Amino acid sequence: MLLHVQTDSIAIPGTGWGSVSLLKKLDTENYNVIVISPRNFFLFTPLLPSCTTGLIEHRSIMEPIRNILRHKKANVKYYEASATKIDYEKRLVYISDESEIKGDTSNTVVPFDMLVVGVGAENATFGMSVFANTRKSHYY
DSSP, rough: OOOOOOEEEEEEEOOSHHHHHHHHHHOOOOSEEEESSSSSSSEEEGHHHHHHSSSSGGGEEEEHHHHHTTTOOSOOEEOOOOEEEEEETTTTTEEEEOOOSSSSSSSEEOSSSSEEEOOOOOOOOOOGGGTTOOOOOOOO
């Protein structure tokens, strides 16, 4: 008789540096991995100035999350949505799909055993209001 071993689930809100580094090294056969991010790509920010000067194309510094997940041994669930609330006591992540293309469900709850928050960072505008409303994602 075969016994089914329940694996722990890891919820990863965000696709920043920490999340992508973990996803590349994580053995997904040992965990049920759930990635939650409103952007389906990782942006290599150190090369952004090279894009603005025309040295490289913006496609060269963006890596789709599906390329990272494709090389995993086990299936990784991906939600293109924003994590709106985390309930640590109940071990739940509340997510909301804010994309232009709506599915049947726009709000849902994702249970987790372990949580890795790697959402990235905000741009520093150094007090210059002219840059306050500029976001990296608007250019792509």
